[in-house]
């Protein structure tokens with residue numbers, strides 16, 4: 539099945555209509571994830587899963603804020619997977635892809651049990667964006683670099699994006 543990523547992007551923009559901050563966030567995370575996936579030579583299937591996951595990874599924030607008044611990672615992990623499943627199923631994605639993507643949605647804040655290249659790259663791409671959006675300081679960036687980053691291209695992007703902070 540050919541997966542049309544642009545459709546998913548448009549659906550997610552609709553989902554977060556009016557919330558430019560969230561929309562910019564997933565568009566950026568998708569851009570980095572796509573580039574890292576291509577540089578790391580992912581299969582077409584892995585690339586599709588990664589890109590779909592990048593678009594929907596924070597889908598749980600909206601329901602979490604509505605239900606609990608909080609976007610804490612814990613609530614996102616409860617609410618995100620079912621939201622992702624519903625949206626992807628409506629768009630006609632296959633069950634296997636939906637299952638892996640919803641797993642990634644529910645686990646992308648957990649760094650202790652990264653079980654695949656799709657998961658690794660999603661986490662790296664999210665950090666590339668969050669370091670900037672959350673104004674992380676140099677010590678925090680260095681710590682993330684040591685603890686989280688593993689792919690060659692993700693590491694290279696990190697070093698170039700945060701060249702000043704990392705003193706490279």
Ligand SMILES: [Fe+2]
Pocket residue numbers: 563567595596664
């Ligand atoms: Fe994110």
